[in-house]
Amino acid sequence: MGTLIKIVYRNLREHTVKTLIIGSIMAFGLYILVVGNSIVDTVSRGIKKNFIETYTSHVVVVPSNRESPSIMPEPGDIQQGLLPTIPDYRAVLYVVEASRGVEAVSPQIAALASLQYKEAGTAFVQLMAVEPAMYRSVFPASTTVREGRFLRPGEEGIVISGFTLGMLEESARAEIGVGDPVLLTSANEISGMRVREVPIVGIHESELGTLAMVSYLDAENARVLGGLTRITDIQVVLTEKEKAALGSVDEEELFGGDLFEEVTKPEESASVSEPTGLIAADPDAWHFMLVRLEEGARIDRSVREMNRSFAERGLGVEAHSWLEGAGRIATMTSALRTIINVIVLVIAVVAVIIIMNTLVISITERMAEIGTMRAVGAQRSFVRRMIVLETLLIALSFGGVGIVLGLATIGIVNAAHIQTGNMIVKALVGGEVIRVVVSAGSVAVSLFAMIVAGVVASLYPASVALRIEPRQAMAS
């Protein structure tokens, strides 16, 4: 082995130009791999950190009949009233809370509405209704209330996002603040148009772009806006004064029958055939449930165990990991990884071809040497080992250079403390400052990939070398 390494090392030194060509390609390849993988790792970690801590938590529980487990439903689904609720909320909550490793649970409702301030300005608002105490136990720091406060249990109101408030103010040409009432209007094809007036309780901001556009509404109003209602037998008893105030106005005369017909259409769960009572929000109607796990608990295992329990009890819900719950954002991350992988693959293919050609040229020039070795008793395996070892030595030494350069570049970027600037980049890198993460595993995998590429590139040249007969040494 010592002689083999000696021959390989000296040959590489002897053929400096070819060694440098192959080495530079390998160094560049590893540089790209290290930097590219580190960027992907950073983005993955950033997204994971942001989403788990502020948006999706670890596990998402959604009704089984949902097409996608994303907690940011398609606007079309909401408008068409196609967003199903958890069939048996209390049973599901019981199962989830009893599951191993579960720390906290927060149910949520998603809704869309147009926002109006004193009939002056309008803005579109994405709404999320939560149970305040449960939400805060799952996401203690998901959002910052910059003015006012977060919703209290049972309180009606909206914690409006700074982004939405800005749009509303611009549209209304007025300064709007905590305590001001806003009008929320929603319409879907099943429950028709709903209008609610709520006071602004607080104004919040979030580092996560998706959450920064969401406003928190109390669950009661969100259910009414989303048509998550049921018929109750509670009769409203009007005082004489109220009756007098109503006068002889007939609601049929005022609005016609159609609109109210739609509004009061009963839910499927309603037990009455005719809408004889009042419409009331269903207190157990939630679109999904977000589950925070204890430190160190494995997401995949928890998802599996919950799904087993749900299936055993026939609860009609499914648990999914945060990544699936993140919806399109998660797709974006995997697309980014795919793009980097494709770039790496293209570089690898080009590198393998160049390395292969360079090695073939080198072997053709060394025909006499290899023929002589074969003549004096070198087996084919010796020649194969020699060629593969040459490539491996280049891959390791120049690959090391590529790794060092990659780490140096990442070090420079990190030392520069580059501010993220916009919300999307902030969400991707997981903070205010771009800090690229390097994982030892990723570097090791990159080096291994380069070694594999090197060995693959040396297979054909090695087969050329193996075909060299001692006769060619005699003839040369």
Next chain:
Amino acid sequence: MAIVRLQDVHKTYPLGKTEVQAVKGVSFAIEEGEFISIAGPSGSGKTTILNLIGCIDTPTQGSVIIEGSVTSSLTDREITTLRHKVLGFIFQSFNLVPVLNVWENVEFPLLLGLRPPARQQRVEWVDFLIQEVGLAEWRDHRPNELSGGQRQRVAIAQALATKPKIVLADEPTANLDSSTGETIIELMKKMNEELGITFIFSTHDPSIVGIADHVIQLHDGRITENTRTAGDAGSRPWER
């Protein structure tokens, strides 16, 4: 028993759309310890016969038997092992491993076997060979720092490293001036006498054939003479 035996050996090479018959029914035997010259003009089949004996080529017809083994029935691994243990090569263009120095080139074949000799034993033997070929002062030089004659000396030492029974030399003096060529042949003869190794060399130079004690004369792929001589000029067929 003959160490090398060729029985009705034919060798045909394709040349474009035609075929060239390089060797046409050659038979001879070589005894162990002989110093043999395969002589003849260019194109007579000398190199082909050396290639066949050296297991570098296989006959189209007939058989080449080395130490009782029919070479055409051996696998590549067995042939390589045979070359390593039984045969040594000296090439016309003094092929050596360019990245190894003189000492390392001589040592190289010793390291290729399954059980290389111990380091001390190896050092002593390589030192002895380098001393014998007169290159002790050049032991650390690379082949490209040596003259043609010096390189051929290294090649001889390298060919003898594994203590082979047969050394094949294909026109070892062709690229050397006549006096260097004679020195090389004399060196080969000396090693033949001292170590009892069979030397088979090809040449078209009549002036060095005389040193051989067994001359196989070829012409157009056929043996024209197969003579064992005492090395005196009177028995040299090309001088008759």
